[in-house]
Amino acid sequence: DGGITQSPKYLFRKEGQNVTLSCEQNLNHDAMYWYRQDPGQGLRLIYYSQIVNDFQKGDIAEGYSVSREKKESFPLTVTSAQKNPTAFYLCASSGLAGGEHNEQFFGPGTRLTVL
């Protein structure tokens, strides 16, 4: 089945620890995205990547880092510098950025809780 997978579904970490969230897609999409969602709020863009080995900051990149070494994978690291990391994290992918029909397909999300 084609799709986007995120793991784990639930993640707990201690304050001050870095943690990496996984996102994999087998849709052959060029672009990938990371969003954060807080309770009762819409999604906010953290980072996005339009091509391998290239990525750009979104609206709330501080305290996060990403890499895009492979087309299929776009892991997100939540660093200890992120002051309020508890949230629902969503990964998405789309066809070649700039195209009309590049609707984004979303993964199931990872719920991160900092203890």
Add this chain to the structure above:
Amino acid sequence: DAKTTQPTSMDCAEGRAANLPCNHSTISGNEYVYWYRQIHSQGPQYIIHGLKNNETNEMASLIITEDRKSSTLILPHATLRDTAVYYCIVRYQGGKLIFGQGTELSVKP
């Protein structure tokens, strides 16, 4: 990207049509209207998009006014599984998706 305005919440009876409005009075000529929905604790799901003409697919219909300042998403026969938050987004071709707070649709038996 143009700002959109949606009602915070709506109710709909099961089996009836759900009509979700969206205002985007500052939309520019080459911005598209997109609709996504998010069922609780899941990732958003693409529904439909359009530029000027009305659009229909297996999930919904999108009606865009002639001046393009507003649109309506229509779910023709709402079911309980359509209960979700519905997001109306306008964006340039290739532009970012900016999610507002959306409309929380409750379909009731």
